[in-house]
Each structure stands twice: as structure tokens, then as C-alpha cells.
Amino acid sequence: MKLSALQPIRRANSFRSPSSAPLDGGAAPSDGPLFRSPTAIFWLLLHAICCLVSLALGFRFSRLLFLLLFSPSSSPSPPSPPVLLLHRRPDLPLSPHPPTPFATPNATGSRVVVGRHGILVRPWPHPNPTEVMRAQRILDCVQREQRLQYGVKNPRPLLVVTPTYPRTFQALHLTGLLHSLQLIPYPLTWLVVDAAGVGAASNETAALLARSRVPVLHIRFSGRMPLRWSDRHRTEARMRLQALRVIKERRLEGVVVFADDSNVHSMELFDEIQKVKWMGAVSVGIVAHSGNPGMVAPQQLSKEEEENSPVPVQGPACNSSGQLAGWHTFNSLPYVNKSATFIGDGAMVLPQKLEWAGFVLNSKLLWEEEEGKPDWVRNLDEVGVNGEEIESPLDLLKDASFVEPLGNCGKKVLLWWLRVEARYDSKFPAGWVIDPPLEIIVPAKRTPWPHAPPELPSGKVATSQDPLEKRSSKTGRSSRSRRSSRNKRKREPQIDTHI
């Protein structure tokens, strides 16, 4: 709905309504300047009052008036005739298709009028959730098309190698990694090397992997995960080697990525590694976890430590012509006395000089009798035998200078290394499911939850009620048990008898 222009004057006095336009100031014709007509005085007084009101309010409320009076766009209003008639012009040959769907072919003058128009605001300006979902689908469509046109042309499948073992934080780390892998748009196979022993522990990992929507190859590793970090690094290397041997035996094709379960990967990493020809290296950000914040006080850091960047980065170093010149490794000297020795002892966990996670390789490097395989690679069967310790994938090569630096020559950090582990003797419910529900429920005195009606101890309830009520009370019980179980976990062997 458009307000027609009255006079083509900017900043027209907003209090002049269309009907009273002729009544304004022109009603003081020949009288002298001292004597004014009553209407003029009236308008002057009204103007003055409104000015004072605006002063009191702090803003010109004319806009508000306009909004309230003229804004409801749902009500259809008759089109007001344009006062400013523009010259009639024949339809121009330049524009044969009028964009607005007006049915009238012969426009007498223009429908578009100069002047003050109302600001159309719909009564419910909030977004409609269906429309938001449609917009997201449109964005998704556009991005898929972009990827098709400008992204990687022939994506190779990925072979993700992850060493793991059952422990408290395994569910945390593996679930995170699983969700990251599910987002990757390329076909992939997840090779999980599991250092579980025999018994219930060996099914933990399997239970977690059962939720996976990506194809998983669950490889059992004979051997337990040691408790010292230095031994653990070595065991992990052996586990990865076993996965590589599986790749070699089955002649699996693709790009091998070493994704440790506690690392954090960005999606750009998986786009970048598609560019690798034989073996590539990316920059890894090291997030060395400092368990006890009081241990390393900032003032005590030596100058040397301050000179290091806040997040050290491991990766390839290039010379000015973009070729591999060396390696940025982790300098562990400043932390030598403060690092963790046992898993979960609360101190900083340090990485090795070069972590496996920063390397990717073409699986054809591992196959035997593959034409086109470069000669600077060792035969996988000879690696790791006779007690040889493999520290990084560079030990798989005879000549490390052929490694391709990825991620803008190592300038982009595409993944982050960190190790967060609970104490090795910490207990957790198997599969993180509390089943069967805990038997004894005692209301804790200081719960933060609102006071619920007191429940009788479970033994009495079970005997005296119908099955229906029993079921309802049972669910009530289980929800309560979950709540009180959180309080109880810390004092597991004791039973709180406070009522």
C-alpha cells in the first residue's frame, strides 16, 4: 500500500493529513502579519505540543505513527491515485517482458510514484522454520554443484588407520573421530587396530564401531597397551605397521591417513590429501595437554619457552622455491622434566619428534610388485623385523627428500595432535550404559534439582503394587537412579544413608 505524495516537498510535516492539506497556512490571506487566523494558531500550537512530546520521548514519533497507521500490509487497500502524473510513455521496445505480474497492459502513467511511501513491515517478522530448511537445502545443492565443478575431479578412496584400545576415554575419542569420518565426502575404509586383550574388553571397541556408517575393518592386535608413554608410542607404531601389512596383503587402494583417535582433523585435510602422489606431509598443530594448570606458571617460563610459538607445529619446511628443505619438529627439551610418564598422570603429554599423523601415503607404495612404484621406498616386509623400532613413516623410506609438502607447503595447519587420557585405573560403566538400573535409591539431601516427592525404597514398592504401576514406578526409578547415580559414583563402595 503506497501513500500518495501530497506535495513533492522533502521533510513534509508529518502531521498534515491528506484531508486537511488545503486547510494549512493558506488560510491567512490578507491579514497583517500580527493577526493570524485561528486555524494557523491551532496548527502552530499542535506543532509545538508535538515538538515538546518528541523532546520528552527523545525521538520523533512521527515514524512510529506512520508505522502504526499505514503499515499493516495484510489489509488490502484501494490504490490511491497518483497525484504526480508523469508523462504517458509508450511501452519501450527495450524491455519486452515486464517483471511485475500486473495484468493491465496499458499503463496510464507510471505506477511508480515519487514521494513518501509507507515502510511495509509484516506483523510477524520472524523466519519460518520450513523456509529456513529450504534455504539450507538450496545452500547444500549449490555447494554440491560447486564441489562437482571446482573440487577434486577424481577422488581417490581413503584408508584411515587408527590404533586404539579399550579405556575410559575410548568412547569419547572414537565417537569424535567417527563423526569426523562420516562427514568426509569421499569413499573410505576405516582400519581400526585394536589392542584389547581377551575377554569383555575385546568387545568394547566392536560395540563402538557397530554404530559406524563408514565401512570398518576391525584388526585385532596381539599385545596390550603399555602404561608408559614412551612404550605406548612404540606399540602404536607397531599397530600401525600391522594395518599397513593388511593393506599390502589385500591390495587395498587409496590414500593412507593416520588418524589417531584423540586427534582433531579439519575437513580441509581430507580435500588436501587427495593431491598426494606418493607420500605427503602436512603440518600438525601440537596441543600439549597440561594436566595441572598450577604446574607451569607463566612467570616461570624461560625466555626460550616464550620464544616458541604458543602452539608448536610439526611439519615440512620449504625453501623459497616451494620444495621440501627440512622438517619442523617438536622441541621437547624445555619440557623434559615436566612431561607425563604414565598414562593419565596429569602432566603434559609430549609428542614425538615427528608424529605419524602428519604423513599420508599412496597405498600403492606398500604393494609388492607394483610398476611405477618409486625405488626410494623400502619393502614393507623388511620393516619392523628383528626389533627395529619405527618412529615415523620416514623410516619406511630410503630417501626422505621425495616427500611432498602439502597444505600450501606446510603453511596451513590441517589437524591437531593431542592426548587426553583418564587414569589407567579409572572405572567406567561397560559400554557407558547403566544396566541393570541401580537397586538402592536414596534421595540425596543436597541435590540441585527441584524437590520431588519422596520415594519409598524399591523393595517395598515391588511387592505391594500392580504391574502397571510397577512399570511406571520402575521408569521413575531408573530416571532417579541415573540422577542419584551421578552423586553416587564418587562414593561407589559406600551407600549414602542420609535421608
Place this chain on the structure above:
Amino acid sequence: MGKGSWLLALLLLSSLLGTISVQELEQRHRTERISGSAGDVLEDDPVGRLKVFVYELPSKYNKKILQKDSRCLTHMFAAEIFMHRFLLYSPVRTLNPEEADWFYTPVYTTCDLTPNGLPLPFKSPRMMRSAIQLIASNWPYWNRSEGADHFFVVPHDFGACFHYQEEKAIERGILPLLQRATLVQTFGQRNHVCLKEGSIIIPPYAPPQKMQAHLIPPDTPRSIFVYFRGLFYDVGNDPEGGYYARGARASVWENFKDNPLFDISTEHPITYYEDMQRAVFCLCPLGWAPWSPRLVEGVIFGCIPVIIADDIVLPFADAIPWEEIGVFVAEKDVPKLDTILTSIPPDVILRKQRLLANPSMKQAMLFPQPAQPGDAFHQILNGLARKLPHPRNAYLKRGEKILNWTAGPVGDLKPW
């Protein structure tokens, strides 16, 4: 054996056809040919189809004005200066006026700038009049046709109406002396006094190098749904709102300022061009005049322009099918903008993006230095060539006079 060879031949043929069709599909995937109502004319070469004679005016009409303020070369009205420079060295230029089809008068009417950089149009009518008097008295070609085979570049807000305020521009109307000439202007609105029949609408000048310098990799995913940066209320000139942009920009703000799909604000960030390349739709609402450089920026950066300006005529409308490339929203439908945009089917959106990706489309919106084939200069010449041959009433009989040299406001008649 015969059957085997037939089979082989059939297989070969089918594989050949298969590869050809795959290639075509790939081509079609990337871009699409643009053909407007005049046909497939964006890639036409005007050389050889017309001849243009450039009048030699004293430098007070062009060079001296430019020397006084060199900002004229970078603001959005710079097309008049660059058109002059292009024509001076173009193969369509002829030094023999007898064989010319079109005559060009290089007068920079939009170069009188305020300290802020906005052009003042108050002296432009007198300047234009003075230039026309000069060419009428020194050459016979103006009087021969009273300007019907002459063209002028008038890139100001309302073209040859020479005023920035719409009502004043409408009051003045097009300069009476130009009523037979062809006007090359940025302003285009149907049924408006300041757009006469036969005008060629051009895009506003946008610096090509500056835009090329801000290109980002095309595989950066487009994650912004609707993008706009600019004023919604012109507090200086229209504090209450409702006048500026006919209330359309204010309506956009009031309706969608809290909508997460709309990235709209008045703050101009440094990453303005990069952000446009990450957006699917770019709003191009009218301001004080219906045209804006946002259209050019949207086309260059592949962002679908959403044009909110009733009855607007877009650049080169007979060569570019704007209906298929942009989205037109009536000003009264602004409150429903989100519904309109989200209900466009995705394949239509993909097709619009393919049309925008066509390099000839992007080239047609630019004024590169030096000129390149298919750019806006060539589209102007193509437009002029399409108007040839001149109709019979273009040339006046002996003694016939149509123009009234004393028409218009008295102030315009003063010499410049």
C-alpha cells in the same frame, strides 16, 4: 567375421558419441549461452558494422575538467571518460565525417565534484548546450539531422535530466536539445520522463582491476544465503524514512534484520568483495535512483542479483535476458522476500549461476583498460549498430527545424 566387425564398428561409434555427449554435458554444466531478445548478440563484433566520428572539442569540455579533479576516473560515472578514450583509438573511429554513421561529442558533464566526491549537476545543462552550439556552428552534421545520428554519454543519476533529486529531474525533463539524439545512460526506468525511447542503458563504472584483485578460489563454498551492505535509511536527507528508496530498503531492514539467512548491515567491511563471492543472492535494491553498481559486482562475483526496483530497465536489456539471470521482486513484495527466495527451485538457481558464470556475461558488465572484446564498450557499439540504418525521418529536409533552442529553464540558457 562380418558380424564381429559390425559389432566393433557399432561399439566404436557409440563410444565416440558417448564421449562427445559427455563433453557437451560438461560444457553445459559449467556455463550456458546467453541470448537475449535481440538474439545471441553478446559476442558480436561491432568493427565493420558502423563508423563513429569523434568531434574535436576544445579541452575545456573534457581534459581541463578532468585535470581539475582526477577522482572522475574512479567514481561510478567514469564511463563517459573511458568511452571517449576507447573511441579515440578504436577501429570503428573514422576521421572522415561524411562516411560516419554516428557522431560522438566528448563532453564530461559529470565531472564537477563536491569535496565529498558527488557530482553537481547544476552546470551540466549549460555545458551540454554550449557543446552542442559549438558543434552545430562548426560542422554541418548537427543541423542536418538535428542530432538524430548523434549519441551522448550521460551517466548521471537521472541521465540527461541533469539532477540528483527525482522530482526536480522529472520537472526539468530531458534537455530539449537532446530530444532527437541517442542517449547512452545508466538510468533506466519504464514510463519515466528521463528515459527516452531508443536509449542505450549501460552498467555503472566499476573498477575492473580492483574487483579482479579480490577474487577467491571458486571452490570456496557459498554459505551466505542473502547478502547486502549499504544504507537502509538516509538519515541526512530523509530522516523519517519512506522517501529514500521509496521505503523499500527500510522495509528490508525492518523485516529481515533478525533473520539468520540475511546477512545485511550498513557496515562496509574490507572483505566486501570476498563476502559477495560466498553468497548465493545479493540484494540490489533501488536507492535515490534505481540503478547501482551492486548489479555489476553481483554479476562479476557470481552472486544472483535480487533486483528490488519497480519498472527498472537493466543494462543492455535487449542483449541480456535479465529475467533468466536475476530475480525480480516488486517493492510491495519485500516483506515476503524470504518466502520468494526460498521457494525458487534449486535447479533454477543452478541455472542462473551457470548463466552468471558465462565469461561473456561478466565481460559485458566491465569497462576494462585497455578494451577487450565483448566488454561494455563493444556492447554499446553493438547497440548503436543494431539501430542502423537510420530511419528516414532522421534527416531533415531543407529548412526544416524541429528543436527549440530556447526551451527549458531560463538558467540553462546562460552561456558556459
